[in-house]
Amino acid sequence: MAEVKLLGTWPSPFSYRVIWALKLKGIPYEYFEEDLSSKSPLLLQCNPVHKKIPVLIHGGKSICESTVILEYLEETWPQNPLMPDDPYERAIARFWVEFVEEKGVAVWIKLFSSGEEKEKAVKDSLEMLKTIEEQALGKKKFFCGDKISSVDIAYGWMARWLEVIEELAGVKLFEPQKFPRLDAWMKDFKDEPIIKGNLPGHDEMLVYFKHKL
Amino acid sequence: MAEQPKLLGTLPSPFVHRVIWALKLKAIPYEFIEQDLTNKSPLLLKYNPVHKKVPVFLHGDKPVCESMIIVEYIDEVWPQNPLLPKDPYERAQARFWVKFAEDKGTAVYRMFSSKGEELEKTKKETLEMLQTAEEHGIGEKKFFGGESIGIADIAFGPVVYGLEIIEEAIGEGAVFEAHRFPRLHAWIKNFKQVPVIKENLAERDWMVTLFKNRREALAGSA
Numbered sequence: 001m002a003e004v005k006l007l008g009t010w011p012s013p014f015s016y017r018v019i020w021a022l023k024l025k026g027i028p029y030e031y032f033e034e035d036l037s038s039k040s041p042l043l044l045q046c047n048p049v050h051k052k053i054p055v056l057i058h059g060g061k062s063i064c065e066s067t068v069i070l071e072y073l074e075e076t077w078p079q080n081p082l083m084p085d086d087p088y089e090r091a092i093a094r095f096w097v098e099f100v101e102e103k104g105v106a107v108w109i110k111l112f113s114s115g116e117e118k119e120k121a122v123k124d125s126l127e128m129l130k131t132i133e134e135q136a137l138g139k140k141k142f143f144c145g146d147k148i149s150s151v152d153i154a155y156g157w158m159a160r161w162l163e164v165i166e167e168l169a170g171v172k173l174f175e176p177q178k179f180p181r182l183d184a185w186m187k188d189f190k191d192e193p194i195i196k197g198n199l200p201g202h203d204e205m206l207v208y209f210k211h212k213l
Numbered sequence: 214m215a216e217q218p219k220l221l222g223t224l225p226s227p228f229v230h231r232v233i234w235a236l237k238l239k240a241i242p243y244e245f246i247e248q249d250l251t252n253k254s255p256l257l258l259k260y261n262p263v264h265k266k267v268p269v270f271l272h273g274d275k276p277v278c279e280s281m282i283i284v285e286y287i288d289e290v291w292p293q294n295p296l297l298p299k300d301p302y303e304r305a306q307a308r309f310w311v312k313f314a315e316d317k318g319t320a321v322y323r324m325f326s327s328k329g330e331e332l333e334k335t336k337k338e339t340l341e342m343l344q345t346a347e348e349h350g351i352g353e354k355k356f357f358g359g360e361s362i363g364i365a366d367i368a369f370g371p372v373v374y375g376l377e378i379i380e381e382a383i384g385e386g387a388v389f390e391a392h393r394f395p396r397l398h399a400w401i402k403n404f405k406q407v408p409v410i411k412e413n414l415a416e417r418d419w420m421v422t423l424f425k426n427r428r429e430a431l432a433g434s435a
Binding site: 048049058061063064065067068069071072075076087088090091092094095098099131135 | 262263272275277278279282283285286289290301302304305308309312313345349
C-alpha cells in the first residue's frame with residue numbers, strides 16, 4: 001500500500017477531521033505540520049488552487065478539501081466504515097455535512113466582527129444550533145446511528161472549538177439546557193477513545209487564538 | 214420501483230436544471246412539479262423543512278435536497294451512464310471541482326443582485342473563479358469529466374451559462390471574455406451541444422428578459 005502523508009496545522013479543526021478519520025480506520029500516515037505564514041513548496045505544489053490545509057497525499061497524488069478527503073478515505077479504505085451503506089442514508093449524511101459547512105464554518109469569522117454584522121452572526125449561529133438540535137440528531141446517539149460517522153467528524157469542531165470561539169468572541173451560543181441532544185452528542189463524541197486521545201487542549205487553543213487575534 | 218420519482222422545482226432555477234440533466238442523461242422517467250416560490254407549497258415545506266428551497270427530489274416518499282447531493286444520489290441508485298468516475302482519486306478530483314463550483318460560483322448569482330461598488334467586487338470574485346477554473350480545472354480536457362460530461366460539468370454548467378445570461382442582463386460589459394478564457398469558452402460550447410443539455414437548457418433570450426425584469430424590480434424596491 002502506497003504511503004499516506006497529511007499536511008496540516010495545529011489546531012485546525014479541518015486538519016483534525018482527517019486525523020480522526022485516518023485513526024478510526026487504522027490507516028498509518030506521516031504528519032507534516034505546516035507553517036501557514038510561510039507555506040512550504042510541497043503545500044503550494046499539492047494545493048495550487050486554495051493553498052490551504054489539510055492536504056492528503058497518497059502514493060504521490062494529492063487530495064484537497066477536508067470533506068473531499070473524508071469521502072476519498074472511505075472509498076479507498078472501506079474498513080470501519082464512516083458512511084452508511086444505503087444510498088438514501090448517504091444522501092442524508094451528505095446533506096448534514098453540507099449544512100455545517102455552509103452555516104457553521106462560514107459564520108465563525110463573522111462572530112469576531114462587531115455591531116450589526118456580529119449580531120446577525122449570533123442570530124444565524126443560534127438558528128443553526130436549533131436546526132441541528134431539532135432536525136439532525138433525532139433520537140440517535142451519533143448523526144448516522146450508533147457509531148461515529150463522517151457527519152460526526154464534520155461537526156467535531158463543535159465539541160471543543162465552539163467553546164473557545166465563544167470565549168474569544170465574547171458570545172454565549174451553546175447552553176446545555178437549551179440544546180440537550182447536542183449536549184449529549186458532544187459528550188458521547190468526546191468519549192470515543194480515538195477522539196478523546198486526539199483533541200487539542202482548551203487552554204492551549206485559547207492561547208494560540210488570542211495570539212492570532 | 215412502481216412509482217415515478219418526482220422533482221419539485223422551478224424552471225429558471227440553475228440548481229433544478231442540474232437534477233433535470235442528471236435524470237435525462239440516465240433516461241430516468243420522472244414527474245416535474247412546478248413550484249411557486251412566492252407562495253411555497255405544503256409539499257415543499259414538508260420535504261425541505263431546513264432550507265425550504267428547490268430542487269427537492271422525491272424517491273418514493275423519501276426526499277433528497279441540495280442539487281449536487283441529489284445528483285450524486287441519482288448516480289448511485291441508477292448506475293447507467295455514470296456521472297462519477299470509478300477510480301477513488303478521479304472521484305476526489307471530480308468532488309473537488311463540484312465543491313469549487315458550489316463555493317465560488319455564488320459570485321455569479323451575487324453579481325446579479327448587486328450594483329456599484331458591490332457589483333465591482335462580485336465581478337472581481339467571478340473573474341478569479343473563472344481564472345482558476347480555466348487554469349486548473351478544465352485544463353486540456355474537453356469536459357471536466359474527460360471525454361464525456363460528468364458531475365463537475367453538471368455543477369459548472371449553470372454557473373457559466375448563468376454568467377452569460379447575467380452579464381447580458383446587467384449590460385455593463387462582458388466578464389466572461391473569450392480571449393481571456395479560451396478553454397472555458399470551448400468547454401461551455403461543447404457542453405451546450407450535448408444533446409440532453411441542448412434539449413434541456415432554459416432558452417437564452419427568455420432568461421435574459423426574465424433577469425433584466427427581476428433586476429429592475431430589485432432596483433426599484435431598494
